[in-house]
Amino acid sequence: MVLNTQRDLETDVSIREIQNEMTVKEAMTKEIFVMNADASVLEVAREMADHNANNIIVLEDGDSVGIITENDIVSKTVVRNILPAEMLARDIMSSPIISIKPSTGIIEAAELMIKSDIRRLAVMEGNVILGMITDRDILSISPGLNTILVNLIEMNRERDFLQETDVERGICQRCGALTDNLTEVDGVPMCEDCREEEGYYD
Known part of the structure; x- marks a missing residue:
């Protein structure tokens, strides 16, 4: 009995190679943007727009305490008819930050995203954020990953529709x-x- 087609075998090899060799540190985005927890949501939105960023790390007393995404701003202010200037970053941030170590393999990072139903992870060494890794960072590495990351692809569909x-x-x-x-x-x-x-x- 044939267990795998040639294409399946090639995909399995590709995934194993990536899992063994590629770490989160190699795939992450090192540029991150931060705002204080007492900043208004309007200030956060402007900072994100100025830097074309889709997320902001929220700091309080120098510590990373949360993260704000575009979806947080829309779902927690706009759809509730609340002006962003009337809310603070701490009011809409997602906390605690779900993080991963830079030495972790990207397959494990993808599995954590799926389990947590999120699209990005903070890459942290101790209490220091080194960067961010997103679902698209992972999906861009190898077509072979698509076979095991179908949930991440589905999460991207709504965002792609809005962009189109x-x-x-x-x-x-x-x-x-x-x-x-x-x-x-x-x-x-x-x-x-x-x-x-x-x-x-x-």
Whole structure:
């Protein structure tokens, strides 16, 4: 009885090689961005926009106490009709930070993401954050990983859909709200409510 096709064998070899040789330290992104826990969510959103970052590490008394992602900002302020300027970073951060050691293999990192239902891990040595590793960092390493990381691919589908649409996310320059429906009016980015108040209708 044939247990594996040639393609399966090649995939198995590829995965084993990666598991044995590639560590989180080699695949992680070293650039990280931080904000204090008492910063407003609006300040956090602007910092993320300025650096084209999709997450921010939250510090309190110099210690890393949480993480904020784009989804945290949208789900905990925008959809609740709360202005980002009226909430603090500590109010919406996810805590504690789920972390992994830099010497850990990337397969183990992927398994931890799936188990924790998250897309990124802080890479830490003791109490020091060295970088971040994301699902896409892992998926970009080898096509063979897709066969065992299908859950990570599924988690990416919703994000990919949003990126392919014409909807633009950003901060309304009139009211300061973070919105998924930002459009420029006379050169000023505005949310849908402000556009209507100004007499502009889509």
